[in-house]
Amino acid sequence: MAxxxxxxxxxxxxxxxSIELEKIVRALERGDLELEESLEKYGRGxxxxxxxxxxxxxxxxxxxxxxxxxxxxxxxxDTVSAPSVxxxxx
Numbered sequence: 001m002a003x004x005x006x007x008x009x010x011x012x013x014x015x016x017x018s019i020e021l022e023k024i025v026r027a028l029e030r031g032d033l034e035l036e037e038s039l040e041k042y043g044r045g046x047x048x049x050x051x052x053x054x055x056x057x058x059x060x061x062x063x064x065x066x067x068x069x070x071x072x073x074x075x076x077x078d079t080v081s082a083p084s085v086x087x088x089x090x
Contacts, residue, residue: 009047009048009051010051014052014055017048017051017052018052020044020048021045021048021049021052024041024042024044024045024048025045027041028041028042028045
């Protein structure tokens with residue numbers, strides 16, 4: 001396998017992992033690989049896909065948390081019992 005494909009999946013960016021997975025799929029679809037290399041690439045592809053799905057799930061969770069924060073009711077402040085500042089303009 002090429003050096004690029006031997007990188008630790010968790011150290012790869014999402015984009016790099018996606019690109020490598022696409023290359024593996026194309027190589028397997030061509031059908032010109034030896035059985036052993038096909039199995040090796042298939043295993044690597046499965047690992048890449050699992051990592052990408054996990055990252056997407058984590059990103060979706062983060063987005064949902066951010067959305068939930070923006071939809072939270074605003075904290076109201078009691079201004080009725082606050083001291084008057086009308087004298088400032090006088």
